[in-house]
Amino acid sequence: MVANSKLVKQRNIPQEDVEKINKLHITLDEMVEIMKQNEVESENFKSALVIWRHCQTRLQILWKFDIDQSMWQEHRLPHCKCPKMDNDDRGNHSWISGDCPIHNNK
Numbered sequence: 001m002v003a004n005s006k007l008v009k010q011r012n013i014p015q016e017d018v019e020k021i022n023k024l025h026i027t028l029d030e031m032v033e034i035m036k037q038n039e040v041e042s043e044n045f046k047s048a049l050v051i052w053r054h055c056q057t058r059l060q061i062l063w064k065f066d067i068d069q070s071m072w073q074e075h076r077l078p079h080c081k082c083p084k085m086d087n088d089d090r091g092n093h094s095w096i097s098g099d100c101p102i103h104n105n106k
């Protein structure tokens with residue numbers, strides 16, 4: 001995945017930031033792949049969530065968008081057991097499942 005060139009032009013994103021955006025997307029894609037291939041290890045997955053949020057925040061800054069957690073779609077992460085449709089509707093990950101290895105706070 002590479003940065004949408006139309007949006008790059010529209011938002012006047014400098015080339016060096018486009019490269020950072022592309023690298024962040026690679027990191028996120030690789031992380032999702034690693035999560036898919038691995039058994040659930042709660043502690044590792046919680047670290048993955050911290051990295052996920054950090055990268056998403058960086059992306060929104062680089063794209064010159066406001067920081068908006070509802071755009072991060074973290075209920076779509078592999079092994080997340082939180083409700084999908086409810087979180088799609090409400091954004092901001094309002095709904096957390098008690099047995100989710102990524103989002104529960106136990």
Ligand SMILES: [Zn+2]
Nearest residue numbers: 080082100103
């Ligand atoms: Zn979850």
